[in-house]
Amino acid sequence: MILGCEALLADNKKIESLKGKKIAMVVGPASVDSNLQSSFKLFLKKGLSINLLIGLQHGFEGDKQDNMIETPHDIKKNQSIPVYSLYSKTRRLNKEMLNQFDVLLFDIQDVGCRIYTYLTSLFYILEDCEKENKEVWVLDRPNPVGREVEGFLLQKELTSFVGAAPILLKHGLTLAEAALWYKNLKSLKINLVVIKMLNYYIDKEPWPKHLSWINPSPNLPRLSSTIIYPGSVLIEGTTLSEGRGTTRPLEIIGAPYLNTQKILEILKKDFLKYTKHCIIREMNFEPCFHKFKTESCKALQIHVDNKTYTQDFNAFSLMSVILKIIKTVHPKKDLWSKPPYEYEYKKMPIDLISGSYFLREWVDSGGHNNALEDQLKKDKEIWLKSRKDFLLY
Template sequence: MQFGLDRFLQDPALRAPLKGQRVALLAHPASVTRELTHALDALAALPDVTLSAAFGPQHGLRGDKQDNMVESPDYLDPTLGIPVFSLYGEVRRPTDAMMASFDVLLVDLQDLGCRIYTFITTLRYVLEAAAQHGKAVWVLDRPNPAGRPIEGLTLREGWESFVGAGPMPMRHGMTMGELGHWFIATLGLTVDYRVITMAGWQPDAAPGFGWPTERSWVNPSPNAANLSMARAYAGTVMLEGTTL
């Protein structure tokens, strides 16, 4: 099985439309290849991709923030010399200046399949900004570790927030690439959008909703330590809203 990132790195034809384009990456600690190379480093090694910026969601591009509500600053990557913008710092939505730094945004975020996981909301915000600024968004798709089961109540209209991106059930059953299509359709956006799909993903396969058993699990956020956590999260996270 191949994730979207690995297919993108191995097939020059998938990258061909990026010729002459300034490319940015939105990623986090789990944005790694099968060999556990971070996506930013892997993309920087490609001679046919021009990296102009990078973005980090909650917890940072490389997972530098352990605490749940600690924000990350913008900084200059010391090796690549490109700006790294935080979408969990002074802003949650990309600014006009951030959007001016690239032509195509690659999104490589491992999700948990739960509505309140903030990477989903960040995807919505960058899609809305891309529609406004005429930018392209590509999602390098990854498996939903909770698989296709759909469970829980649907978020009510008017209750949208950073932990409630839209009218979807708590366990939504979609990949990030599919969520992008859903946001575009639901919000009526006009965006140059494409998904680099996975090869060989079987979400109904045993033993684990299609997560490849030979693939290492890397924490997308500091406390998402394993597949069991990812599959229980849609229920256990509800305890955060109680007095227990």
């Protein structure tokens, strides 16, 4: 299997076509080849004129922990190439950046989830580059959570930086496929070049075994946390801890008061089908920072790094049901966190994350399971039709 960046590096004709052009590269800590060499440094060795580097949320070096922690521009790092941030005072390419390049190479590792802001940044970049007649080349990378989809379609009124288009929460696309889909959706007249991966079989092996996992952001340190993320990210919209400040962020859910024994009993008794393809166990943790800092939390940990896991694991439905049970077991606790969340100061974080008002209303009202399943099925059918013409693998 060959990554998009590796395919381009090996294509002498395309490399020659880029020589003499001013190039920008969007990269992060996971922008490496199979031997863990920095892709932008490899392109420099090929003789390309990289005029500027661009980092996204969590910073060019991937060192910023949390939401709304911005990274300033820096022109002193990395061989005197200026480093601009699209998670600073601006989340868009401005004139200063756009005037410095002809072609933008986008080489970012994504995690297959709408709320992960690298996807929104890609969509913004396509729009901004179209206006200034700039080329965009997307060097494709694996979607580690595969082709299966889940979650709600984004409601238009909940459009935000964590949801910029009517796409399912877990969308089942690579970033190159998403770029093609978005170009068509918005009828963008942009010169978009896709550099496909070679010998990539997303249905059989979403994350090829020969590739090392480099966390693309600080709180997805393991492949297993990425698999659980389409469900555990919902906890960011609650007063519960999603395990930030521990060694297992986004694999655990907890609070000092949580009656995990009762929650697990109800889950296994009434919602057993949602626990397929994973193992859930009780545990305790004490966060070093973030929610419940230095407090002992009772928690549930979701395990998918075992033989039970398949691509059919539905993290979103599982976490939705767990939230419903927690609301039942602890009815007097304020479950939902308040704004702001990712530069939205009025809308509820859980609504922005899920992309719909449905989940919060369903949990609060003690809605029937069939109502959740019916809505998820409806949204899934719409999304599968929307994406079908843009699959590359």
